[in-house]
Amino acid sequence: MKVSFHIPGALREFTENKSTVHVEVKEGVSLLEALQALFAECPGLRDRVLTETGETRRHVNIFVANENVRYTGGLATPVVPGMEVSIVPAISGG
Amino acid sequence: MIGRTLDHYRILAQIGEGGMGVVYRARDEVLNRDVALKLLAHGALERVGPDHLLREAQTASSLSHPNICTIHQVGQNGNDFYVVMELIAGRSLSDLIVSTGLSMETVTRYGTQIADALAHAHDRGIVHRDLKGSNVMVTPEGRVKVLDFGLATRMERDEISDVTLSYSSLESKLVGTLPYMAPEVLRGQKADHLSDLWALGVLLYEAAAGQLPFRGKTGFEVTSAILREPLPALPATVPYGLAAVIQHCLMKQPVERYQRASEVRAALETVQGATLQTRHPSEETRGPRMLVLRGIEHLAVKNKDILLLVGTNKGAFLVRSSRDRTKWDVAGPYFHGQGVYAMAYDGRNGRHRMWVSANNMMWGTFLRSSDDFGKSWTNPLEASIRFPAESGTALRNVWQLSLGRPDEPDKLYCGAEPAALFESRDEGDTWCLVRGLYDHPHRPRWMPSNGGLTLHTVLPDPTNKQRMYIGVSAGGVYRTDDGGISWQPSNKGIRVTFAPERYPEFGQCVHKIVMHESRPERLFLQNHGGMYRSENHGESWQEIGHDLPSDFGFAMLMHPHDADCVYSVPVESEEFRCTPEGRLRVYRTRNAGGSWEPLGRGLPDKGAYETVLRDALTTDALDPAGIYFGTRSGKLYGSRDEGKTWKRILEGLPQILCVKAAVVQMDGWSTAKTISRSKPVKKKTRSARGAKRGRSR
Numbered sequence: 111m112k113v114s115f116h117i118p119g120a121l122r123e124f125t126e127n128k129s130t131v132h133v134e135v136k137e138g139v140s141l142l143e144a145l146q147a148l149f150a151e152c153p154g155l156r157d158r159v160l161t162e163t164g165e166t167r168r169h170v171n172i173f174v175a176n177e178n179v180r181y182t183g184g185l186a187t188p189v190v191p192g193m194e195v196s197i198v199p200a201i202s203g204g
Numbered sequence: 205m206i207g208r209t210l211d212h213y214r215i216l217a218q219i220g221e222g223g224m225g226v227v228y229r230a231r232d233e234v235l236n237r238d239v240a241l242k243l244l245a246h247g248a249l250e251r252v253g254p255d256h257l258l259r260e261a262q263t264a265s266s267l268s269h270p271n272i273c274t275i276h277q278v279g280q281n282g283n284d285f286y287v288v289m290e291l292i293a294g295r296s297l298s299d300l301i302v303s304t305g306l307s308m309e310t311v312t313r314y315g316t317q318i319a320d321a322l323a324h325a326h327d328r329g330i331v332h333r334d335l336k337g338s339n340v341m342v343t344p345e346g347r348v349k350v351l352d353f354g355l356a357t358r359m360e361r362d363e364i365s366d367v368t369l370s371y372s373s374l375e376s377k378l379v380g381t382l383p384y385m386a387p388e389v390l391r392g393q394k395a396d397h398l399s400d401l402w403a404l405g406v407l408l409y410e411a412a413a414g415q416l417p418f419r420g421k422t423g424f425e426v427t428s429a430i431l432r433e434p435l436p437a438l439p440a441t442v443p444y445g446l447a448a449v450i451q452h453c454l455m456k457q458p459v460e461r462y463q464r465a466s467e468v469r470a471a472l473e474t475v476q477g478a479t480l481q482t483r484h485p486s487e488e489t490r491g492p493r494m495l496v497l498r499g500i501e502h503l504a505v506k507n508k509d510i511l512l513l514v515g516t517n518k519g520a521f522l523v524r525s526s527r528d529r530t531k532w533d534v535a536g537p538y539f540h541g542q543g544v545y546a547m548a549y550d551g552r553n554g555r556h557r558m559w560v561s562a563n564n565m566m567w568g569t570f571l572r573s574s575d576d577f578g579k580s581w582t583n584p585l586e587a588s589i590r591f592p593a594e595s596g597t598a599l600r601n602v603w604q605l606s607l608g609r610p611d612e613p614d615k616l617y618c619g620a621e622p623a624a625l626f627e628s629r630d631e632g633d634t635w636c637l638v639r640g641l642y643d644h645p646h647r648p649r650w651m652p653s654n655g656g657l658t659l660h661t662v663l664p665d666p667t668n669k670q671r672m673y674i675g676v677s678a679g680g681v682y683r684t685d686d687g688g689i690s691w692q693p694s695n696k697g698i699r700v701t702f703a704p705e706r707y708p709e710f711g712q713c714v715h716k717i718v719m720h721e722s723r724p725e726r727l728f729l730q731n732h733g734g735m736y737r738s739e740n741h742g743e744s745w746q747e748i749g750h751d752l753p754s755d756f757g758f759a760m761l762m763h764p765h766d767a768d769c770v771y772s773v774p775v776e777s778e779e780f781r782c783t784p785e786g787r788l789r790v791y792r793t794r795n796a797g798g799s800w801e802p803l804g805r806g807l808p809d810k811g812a813y814e815t816v817l818r819d820a821l822t823t824d825a826l827d828p829a830g831i832y833f834g835t836r837s838g839k840l841y842g843s844r845d846e847g848k849t850w851k852r853i854l855e856g857l858p859q860i861l862c863v864k865a866a867v868v869q870m871d872g873w874s875t876a877k878t879i880s881r882s883k884p885v886k887k888k889t890r891s892a893r894g895a896k897r898g899r900s901r
Contacts, residue, residue, distance in 0.1 A: 120567065124585070150437060154585040158567040161598035162590040164440065169566045199566040 111137055111191035113144045117155075118199055124154030135189070141174060142185035144195065159197055169200040205243070209233075210281045213241050213288060229291065232276075239276060240289045242352075261287055263330055264353040271321035273341070273349045292349050297411065298337030305414035307594050308443055308475075314340070315408050315449075316472045317348035322404065322465035325353055326397040333395040335403035336384045337410060382423055383416045387431050387456050398458040401468060405453025405461075409435075412442045417454065431456075441593045444586060445475035445634065474636075503535045505577045507870035510824050512842075513558060514834055515544030518858035520560050522578050529830055529844040532853045538578055539564075546819070548605035549866035550631070552613035556868055559616075559632065561589075561602035569602050571618070573632060588635050589618055589626050595642070597622060604819070606662040609669065619659035623650055623676045627688070640689045641674065641682065646710050650679035653713050653732070660818060661714070665741075666721040673727065673742060678702075678713035681729070683742050694742030701733050701778070716760040716818045720767035728770050728797065730760040730818075733778060737797050748797030753784045759821035763846070764829050768796045771831060771847065773816040782813035790821075790833070792847055806850035807841065814839070819862035826867060834860030 115131045125131050133147040142164075149156040159170055164185075166172060172179045173196040179187045189195070205228065208215050213230040219240065220227035230241040244257070258278060265275035277288040297314065300306065306314075318340060325332065332339075332353050341349045386402035389395050409417040417436055418429035435454050438447045449471045455461045462468045503524045505511060512523040512532075519537030543563040550557045556575065563569045571588050572581045591597040601621040608615025618626040618635060625638040641647070650657055661675030670687045673694065680695040693710040700712055713732030720726070728748075729736040733756055735749035749755060754774040763769030772791045776784040783789065788807040791800045815836040824830040832842045838857035843850045 120564075123583070146440060149440070154583075156440070157570075157585075157587040157590075158564075161568070162587065162593060163596055163598045164593070165598065167566065167568060 111135060113147075113189055114192075114194045115144075115148050116194065116196040118197055120199065121155055121158055121197070124158070125152045137191070139189060140185065141172065141179060141187040141189055141195065144189045145185070155197075171198045171200050172196070173198060210241070210243075210284060210286055211279055213239065213286075215241065230288070232288070238291050240273075240291045242287045242289065244285045244287070246283070257285065263328075264325075267325055267328065267330060267353055269321055269324040271317040271348050271350060272324065272353060273351045275353075289351070290349075292341045292343060292351075294341045294343040294349070296338050297340040297342055297348075297407070300342060301337060301411050302414060305439065305442075306411045308412065308441075308446055308592065309594065311408060311411045312446060312472050312475050313346065314342065314348050314411065315404070316469055318350060318404060318407065319465050319469035319472060321348070321350045322397070322400055323469055326400070326465050331395060331397055332400050332403070334381055334384075335400055335407060336381060337407060340407070382426050383418055383430075385430065386458070388458055390427055390430060396458075397465065398461055398463070401453050401461050401465060402458075404465070404468060405450050408446075408450045408453065409438065412446060412450065413438055443475065443593065446472075449475060474634075501535055502579050503533055503577050505868055505870075507868060509868045510826075510830065511549065511577070511866045511868055512822075512832055512840070512853075513547040513549060513560075513862075513864040513866070514840060514854075514857065514860060515547045515560070515819075515862040516834075516838070516858035516860050517543045520544040520547060520562075521854075521857060522558075523840065523853065527826075529824075529842065532842075534854060535578060537858075538581070539572070543601070543861070545601055545603050545861050546605040546619075547862055547864050548607060548616075549864055550607055550616070551866060551869055552607065552610065553631075555631075556870065557631075559605045561605060561618075563601050569599055571602065571605070571632065588632075589620060591624070592637060597624075600656060601658070603658045603660040604662055606664075609664050609666050612669070617662040617664070619662050619674070621656045621658040622652075623647070623657045623659040623679055625659055625662065625674055625688070638688045640684065641691050644682070644691050646679065646693065649711070650676055651711060653677040661717050663717055663719055663727075665719075665724045667724050671724075671741070673717060673719075675714040675717050675729075677715065678711055678732070680710040680712035681714055681717060681742055682710075694738075695745070696743065697745035697747075698729070698731055698736055699734055699747075715758045718760050718762040718770065720762050723767040726767065726796070728760060728762065730757050730772060732756070735760075735772065735797065748793075749800060752791055752800050753789075756781070757816075758818040759816045759833065760818075761821045761823060761831070764823050764825035765827060766794065769794045770797065771821060772800075773821060773833065775815055781815050783815070786811050786813050788812040788814050788835075788841075790831070790847055790850075803843075803847040803850070805848060806843075806852075817861055819864075820860050822863045822865045824865040824867055830865065832863050832865055834863045836860065 112132050113135055117125050117129055117131060131148060131151060133151055135144050135147050161167055174187050205215050212233045214233055216229045216231055218226060219229050225242050225244040227240055227242045230239050232239050261278040265278060273292060274290040275287060279286055330353055339351045341351060384403040384406045386399035389399050406417060418426060420426040420429055435451060452462055503522050505524055508527050510525045510529055514521040514523060518541055519539045521534055521536030523532050523534045525532045539562040544560055546561040548559040558574045560572045561569060562572050568587060570584060574581045589599055589602055591599060599620055602618055603621055604619030606617040614629055614631045616628040616632050620626060625641050626635045627638055628635045659674055659676050663673040665671035671685050673681060673683050675681055680693055682691040683694045684691045695710055695712045698712045699706055715730045715732055717727055717729045725741050727738045727742055734747055735755055736745040737748045738745045752774050754776055756777055757772050757774040759773050761771040770793050775781045787809055789802040789804045792803055793800045816833050821833040828846045830844050831847050834840045836859050838860060839852060840854040841850050842853045
């Protein structure tokens, strides 16, 4: 099945400037597995979205459909066919 | 068989069974010890003939290596052909490998030992031919013992096709062997040392991932996968360094693999203990390696120019001047919006490389470097500074980038938050966590200070390659005398104000430590309250700086040519971390802290409530030395006469976090960083020659 990732501008240098990247994954996979497929496609994204412990970076939010995955099971959130995933920098400053 | 005696071996119990035959525990009645006795299956004998097998076993028995199961004897008793071996208590690696894979530390530790065993055997012309998890024993102490060297019989071509056609119904022997077989062996070539390295790659993959790389329901599928399918990606938890070793073992073409087991061992040793290495930049990795920055007017840097690297909380700026140090050009901001806590200029070995740690609040901290004064920067796909996956720790920031000793021109050090030291031995391509410090029993008791729990100072002793000091806020000073394996707290005499115990063994909030390379036994230290000197390699400290307006400050700078001269910019107090009375003053001692003089000509006398952070005071090491500092309010000051008079170079920058200075040597000679006049440089390296040049004016 196909999953579409929306890539923020700051990371598009790692997606050949594409704002959306589609990956093929098996039915019933988790968000983490879908992300891994994305990282295999665009290796520069991995360390910018996740820390080395495999957690989503503190100031990065991932939305599956329009839901922040922090409230839907994090990286274990299931993805369904045709789903859109958005990687979005959080509101922060300093 | 139990109870039977073969020559002087009494069979006690069956302990295993494999394709080669049955293994028994037996009693050596002559030497009075228990041994393992493998009674070879008749089928194996028939295939190659007893003479051949006997010869091979005899050759294998010549191997003596701590990671190879010793063969005591090979013998024949009537139709029974047997091998007597060292009896090993432990479990086979195949039993130990769990579905989630072993820890990376375990994989590299076992892998190193197996590679060492292969290297020993290959050097003696002995090929294993059947390396697999069930042939590797691990003792309770964690020592690996490889079994059955040279005992595997060769599979002939027709046998291979038998295996591939009827895999699922075959006896365990071939089923267990097939997934480890190299593509060229499946094509009928003779097994050799390179097919052993393939098998080692399969074993490492299996140990790291918890499953075999090439799988299938039938022998045909397995064979087909080995021959044709690309190597499936390892789990993300496998560090890149280890993944690279495994991939290199599993190149389908033997010529593309490692060519010697000793190379695999060396590669694993590099990964071992450490962690994580970045995948070496190569054409295979997709995405940008270099980022060319457009829209910035870059500096035109000429030979012998002075270069200032200025890191701010919103990017990096580069500032240059010709040798007269009167007129300065500026370029930037580079890494727009990112916190640049550490910068370094590496002019060793003919380089003119700038390093930046760029901390992006969203996307993490990456080391970037430029060899063309900022026109283009590396843009690594993977973070090169990272904690081992199993540590559960994630990098927050990089606070320090330090060069190794002048005669170790490929070494670099990185101080991280949370407090940890990383080392690179290949000019910054790959980095390893210094495990000795990370595993120190004090580390869990270090307390974060205001800026976080940071390792911000790295001071290698220039005369002793085994010795180095680090400073942690708030952990204190630690020293190693054995190249980073063990670390001792060196805080005797340093006071703390934030705990009931005034002089604890560790936990001090040290802000900066400096040393002059001509007197490595002497250290100066700015503490969170208190300025100190040690004359004995940090064994003990005494307080200095009583005539300073305040004992609180961050920045500290060693004069490049005078081992008695130190600079400091005190702030009023812990509560009011600004220059006292709104007067910006640099203080200098020329008698190792006995007395201090204010240096204020050209600096604002009032309304200047400034702070100079710990890495924002530096020197170009020329003679007379140029001294530079940046303030939290974004002003950059410089003096070209060692501090007598000052000029404002820039203002209006974001908060300045670090300032580094260098003299550019475009003809491949060293930077000012290594210049010393107090001490003759022992080894005539490029740096040493550079030092000479730097001084002649």
